[in-house]
Amino acid sequence: MVKILLNGALGEMGKNVRLCAGNMEDVEIVGGVDREERLDDPSIGYPVYASFADVKEDFDVIIDFSVAKAADQLLDFVSKVKKPLVFCTTGLSEAQLRKTEEVSASVAILRSANMSLGVNLLLDLVAEAARKLYSKGFDIEVVEQHHHRKKDAPSGTALALADAVNEALDHQLTYVYDRSTRDEARPHDEIGISSVRGGSLPGVHDVIFAGEDEVITFNHTAYSRSIFANGALNAAKFLKDKGPGMYSMKDVIA
Numbered sequence: 001m002v003k004i005l006l007n008g009a010l011g012e013m014g015k016n017v018r019l020c021a022g023n024m025e026d027v028e029i030v031g032g033v034d035r036e037e038r039l040d041d042p043s044i045g046y047p048v049y050a051s052f053a054d055v056k057e058d059f060d061v062i063i064d065f066s067v068a069k070a071a072d073q074l075l076d077f078v079s080k081v082k083k084p085l086v087f088c089t090t091g092l093s094e095a096q097l098r099k100t101e102e103v104s105a106s107v108a109i110l111r112s113a114n115m116s117l118g119v120n121l122l123l124d125l126v127a128e129a130a131r132k133l134y135s136k137g138f139d140i141e142v143v144e145q146h147h148h149r150k151k152d153a154p155s156g157t158a159l160a161l162a163d164a165v166n167e168a169l170d171h172q173l174t175y176v177y178d179r180s181t182r183d184e185a186r187p188h189d190e191i192g193i194s195s196v197r198g199g200s201l202p203g204v205h206d207v208i209f210a211g212e213d214e215v216i217t218f219n220h221t222a223y224s225r226s227i228f229a230n231g232a233l234n235a236a237k238f239l240k241d242k243g244p245g246m247y248s249m250k251d252v253i254a
Contacts, residue, residue: 002240003030004233005059005083007074008066009048010034013088016229017063018045027233031057034066052077061236064089071096075103084108084239086232088115090156101246110239110247113160115231119205120249122220126161126207127168129216134169138211139188145196145204153195161207162191 004021008014009032021027029046037050049055052073061084064074068091075096078085087100087109100109112120130140142165144158154177166173173191186192203222208215222228231249238252 002027002061002237003057003059004028004236005030005055005057005062006032007062007064007070008034008089009044010036010038011065013065013225013229016225017065017232020226020229020233024233027237030059031055059083060240061086063232063236065232068092068096072099075099078107078109079103082107084236084242085110086235086239087111088228088232091152104244104246106244108239108242108244108247110235110249110251112235112249114157115228115235115249116220116222117231117234117249117253118227119157119160119220120231120253122205122207122218123160123164124250126218127164129207129209129218130165130168133209133211133216134172136211137188138209138216139186140165140173141192141194141208141210143194143196143206143208145198145201147200147202148197150197153197154193155195155203155205157203157205158193158195161205162193165191165207 004027006014006017006029014032014034018029021029031046032048033052033055034048035050038044038048062078063086065088066074068089071089071092084107090113100111103109114120134140142158142162144155146155162175172189174189176190176192205220207218235249235252239247
């Protein structure tokens, strides 16, 4: 049994982690941390504290789905208690990323741009396709879609997919986000990254390999947040008892 402390326990992703954990026999959320303290709410099923300093329960792994501004306090706590961290919060500053690396020297930290098992397999697939198709003349584009409430564009997952392609090609490609001011043919050595926002669109990512007279498209569609919650829970099971270092979802699906 993996005992989990959930940071950001009362947010939307925290709720999804709680629901998904209830369907797993080998994980248990024993406590949570959030800005709003709820110690006696039976609908949650475990105490939620306003501060890490108040946590009384013993736990094996921390899962974090909070906000970037809370990352420093979280990393200080991880460094103190030496418990593994599944770090799901995005939008970290360069200073926070450096601090994460420093803390990982003494405790296991798993961090990924996307916690979905499918997306992390897709990263490997598009990298392999790029190695085999780019030199044969295939152009590569990334198109992502999300609901109208999503604030950032392009998505972190779209950038991760572009990075996987570019790393496979020894960073030959230039990222292009807008072609509206250009009047020229598309150069081969670029990768276009386009964003669509509207309504209640699910998270959709397409990586398009366009050759002469044939097109190969890799697609991933996220119909609910549960795929990220399940990914985080599987990551927690993987990370328990791991030694210090930085890990990713690629290690989980290896």
